[in-house]
Amino acid sequence: MAAQVLSAAPIPSIHTPRPIIRTPTPSSSKPNSTPSTPFTSRFPDGIKTSGQHAPLYDLLRPYEQFPKHITGPTVWKAEDYKDQPGRWTHRFTPEQIEELSDAADAFLANGLPLTGISKETFPLPHLSAFLESVRSELVDGRGFILFKGFPTWAWGNHKSAVAYMGLGTYLGYFVSQNGRGHVLGHVKDLGEDPTQIDKVRIYRTNARQFFHADDADLVGLLCIARALEGGESDIVSSHHVFNVLQAERPDVVRTLTEPIWYFDRKGETSRGQDDYIRTSVFYLEKGENGRVYTKWDPYYVRSLTRFSDAGIIPPLSAAQQEALQVLEQTCLRLALHMILEVGDIQFVSNSQVLHARTEYKDHPPTSSFPRRHLMRLWLATPEGEGGWKLPFHDSFEKKRGGIQVDDTPPVCPLDAE
Numbered sequence: 001m002a003a004q005v006l007s008a009a010p011i012p013s014i015h016t017p018r019p020i021i022r023t024p025t026p027s028s029s030k031p032n033s034t035p036s037t038p039f040t041s042r043f044p045d046g047i048k049t050s051g052q053h054a055p056l057y058d059l060l061r062p063y064e065q066f067p068k069h070i071t072g073p074t075v076w077k078a079e080d081y082k083d084q085p086g087r088w089t090h091r092f093t094p095e096q097i098e099e100l101s102d103a104a105d106a107f108l109a110n111g112l113p114l115t116g117i118s119k120e121t122f123p124l125p126h127l128s129a130f131l132e133s134v135r136s137e138l139v140d141g142r143g144f145i146l147f148k149g150f151p152t153w154a155w156g157n158h159k160s161a162v163a164y165m166g167l168g169t170y171l172g173y174f175v176s177q178n179g180r181g182h183v184l185g186h187v188k189d190l191g192e193d194p195t196q197i198d199k200v201r202i203y204r205t206n207a208r209q210f211f212h213a214d215d216a217d218l219v220g221l222l223c224i225a226r227a228l229e230g231g232e233s234d235i236v237s238s239h240h241v242f243n244v245l246q247a248e249r250p251d252v253v254r255t256l257t258e259p260i261w262y263f264d265r266k267g268e269t270s271r272g273q274d275d276y277i278r279t280s281v282f283y284l285e286k287g288e289n290g291r292v293y294t295k296w297d298p299y300y301v302r303s304l305t306r307f308s309d310a311g312i313i314p315p316l317s318a319a320q321q322e323a324l325q326v327l328e329q330t331c332l333r334l335a336l337h338m339i340l341e342v343g344d345i346q347f348v349s350n351s352q353v354l355h356a357r358t359e360y361k362d363h364p365p366t367s368s369f370p371r372r373h374l375m376r377l378w379l380a381t382p383e384g385e386g387g388w389k390l391p392f393h394d395s396f397e398k399k400r401g402g403i404q405v406d407d408t409p410p411v412c413p414l415d416a417e
């Protein structure tokens with residue numbers, strides 16, 4: 001059955017990844033510049049996702065300017081939290097659930113497109129102050145939280161999606177997660193081949209995901225259904241990882257601070273853009289005492305052999321190959337493990353936390369149990385609203401980051417498609 005799509009805009013045709021080799025240009029930093037009229041009919045909240053861009057290279061700092069050791073609330077160890085889930089878990093109170101439920105019912109009754117949901121159209125007069133403190137903890141603190149008790153089983157997918165996105169608008173601006181404009185993503189095994197890493201996004205498979213950061217400031221995962229086995233979550237403080245690497249393998253940190261890493265767009269490319277982005281893995285915020293920001297996904301740097309084999313970009317060097325392995329092993333060693341139960345929502349800040357998941361196995365198709373299903377949100381926290389000061393031209397844009405292909409409108413499918 002086709003997934004229901006809630007959008008005022010036409011549903012875009014399915015975008016087929018295009019492994020087309022283009023001639024590289026001197027800079028990959030080309031904002032989407034396609035004229036966008038009539039804008040609000042295409043982007044119901046009036047804001048377009050900025051998309052992935054190359055950094056402003058002249059703002060990148062050399063290794064010598066990075067801290068030797070990071071301190072503060074963004075640095076945490078698994079043992080700080082492992083046996084104390086109360087420190088990073090919030091179970092919604094009955095009053096909070098009622099407030100979310102009422103706001104979702106009112107939103108649904110108004111018939112507004114889910115792609116236009118905002119704080120104004122999803123008022124939470126009581127919960128908003130608490131969510132503001134959660135946002136601060138995510139952006140500037142330990143960078144993760146696990147909410148429990150979101151009654152997805154009682155609300156069903158549609159109302160759950162409304163309440164989840166409504167809640168999300170208090171943490172950041174939702175951005176598109178792929179070339180099809182999905183602002184409500186669905187992490188589900190669609191049977192795609194995870195070995196085709198230049199074409200397939202791993203969230204659409206049951207394969208293990210190595211430690212990585214998503215292409216947005218914050219990522220949310222709402223558990224709708226669990227797998228038969230596996231699919232468990234690991235997170236790690238990238239600032240703790242940075243400190244450990246600085247002590248044990250400063251050569252690896254140096255390699256990760258150099259803008260020699262090419263990240264694949266996996267065909268999700270706007271007109272005029274290169275098919276990849278050259279950047280560093282660790283970079284510093286702009287200004288004095290900038291924090292260390294991490295952009296990382298090994299699948300995206302290992303999938304570019306179609307370009308390196310053709311001599312268009314350099315292949316990964318031996319130092320890069322080793323850095324990639326040392327980073328993964330260090331994350332694994334230091335990670336905090338957690339299991340998402342139905343009705344749990346995990347929010348993670350990609351700036352200072354890396355996340356991974358184990359391989360999983362779904363219930364057999366003949367079973368009455370559904371397949372593993374997580375609803376995903378990518379949220380932007382722009383620089384002008386307390387977000388990290390990133391060395392990118394779109395740092396102040398409300399919907400910075402995300403994945404935007406040309407003027408593809410946002411859509412909110414209620415299931416994977």
Ligand SMILES: [Fe+2]
Pocket residue numbers: 212213214219355
């Ligand atoms: Fe992810």
